[in-house]
Amino acid sequence: MSLTATSSSTRDNYEHLLPPSWKTQVQAWLAEDTPSFDYGGFVVGAIEREAFLLGKGNSEAVLAGKPFFEEVFNYLGCQVEWHLEEGETFKPVKHVATVRGKARYILLGERVALNMLARCSGIATKSKEVLDQARGYGYKGIIAGTRKTTPGFRLVEKYGMIVGGIDAHRHDLSSMIMLKDNHIWSSGSITKAITQARKVGGFSLLLEVEVQSEAEADEAIDAGADIIMLDNIDGSQLADVSKRLREKWTGKRKFLFESSGNITGENLKDRAINDIDILSTSVVHQGVPHVDFSLKIQKPKTT
Incomplete structure (x- = not known):
């Protein structure tokens, strides 16, 4: 058969x-x-x-x-x-x-x-492996890839992530507004960058902002970001920062937390915190x- x-x-x-x-x-x-x-x-x-x-x-x-x-x-x-x-x-x-x-x-x-x-x-095999590992730690949020894909082969790589059971994250610069450190430094401030982006992005695009500290996260949340990327904040610091921010802003703003930067199978357990909604990592598609x-x-x- x-x-x-x-x-x-x-x-x-x-x-x-x-x-x-x-x-x-x-x-x-x-x-x-x-x-x-x-x-x-x-x-x-x-x-x-x-x-x-x-x-x-x-x-x-x-x-x-x-x-x-x-x-x-x-x-x-x-x-x-x-x-x-x-x-x-x-x-x-x-x-x-x-x-x-x-x-x-x-x-x-x-x-x-x-x-x-x-x-x-x-890519599908590694994606499933990382997802299963995170679920084994009790993590209930989203495991996602990144945009660090191969030019000309992105469609296949993103497809592999989805088949493996994870989120492919944004596919290109037009999929979602993501303001990283270079955008913010070039525009002058987090608030100014968000204001400028909202003016042209309209209501239909989510807006994510990369932050390096709790103070920057406060500014991004207050300015109306949909997703706060706590970049290269890990371990106990990540747990403390995300918990304080949740308590501070609950009922005042709606947002998601994403943790990214140097997430590997070895440190995944430390990052698999359920106060974090999204864990994004290139380990599922780079060097696989x-x-x-x-x-x-x-x-x-x-x-």
């Missing part, structure tokens, strides 16, 4: 998140990988073949990136049959999918598809180990 699922009845269909432009990114990857002649393709030709996608490595992993993988081969006239669902955890070695088509086209798409899937699944996949063309069966 096949485990392939094409509906969202048992698991979310994350492909529905993707913008209209996503397929052109896949085409650009293929164009980059074969800018002129396909010499290896000349050797294998147009004979029909079947290839197994195998999930390898040394530990459990989360599968993420199915739409991108499938589009690589759809564009090349091949078909993909999935044996796992998006977001499903598997143990190596696992037969994840079967690709069918002309040999040269399977090999044209092989490296592009595998590189993408390895990176996306690695890739999940090892291979695509093996099967030898024809002899009769």
Whole structure:
């Protein structure tokens, strides 16, 4: 019985998140990988073949990136049959999918598809790991990634975070107004920066302000920030500051607290404080180990 699922009845269909432009990114990857002649393709030709996608490595992993993988081969006239669902955890070695088509086209798409899937699944796996770790500490808030993503590959990386179960955070400079230290120093003050941003951002955008101290947090809250990022404040200081601010402003202003800056698996327990609504970290997508996949063309069966 096949485990392939094409509906969202048992698991979310994350492909529905993707913008209209996503397929052109896949085409650009293929164009980059074969800018002129396909010499290896000349050797294998147009004979029909079947290839197994195998999930390898040394530990459990989360599968993420199915739409991108499938589009690589759809564009090349091949078909993909999935044996796992998006977001499903598997143990190596696992037969994840079967690709069918002309040999040269399977090999044209092989490296592009595998590189993408390895990176996306690695991010999903790490995202789930950090989320599970935080929940194990009793943290009930949001675990989020950051905007420290790879230019040109952001969509895949953010997609991997979502499949892994965490919040992708803002996708770009237009997604949310975030005023960091450089914005504030350049404009003159937290209050002035917030006033200027509200004037152009309107009512529909959340406004987040990065602060370095309790006094700066007070100013940002008083000026009407929606989210206060307590940057590089950690340990007992983070717990004390967030508790005092909650007590001071409860009933006067509505806001969320975000903690960011140097959050790792080693210090996550100290930062997983339920007075903090959001923990954002790049550890879920920067320097993340890739999940090892291979695509093996099967030898024809002899009769």
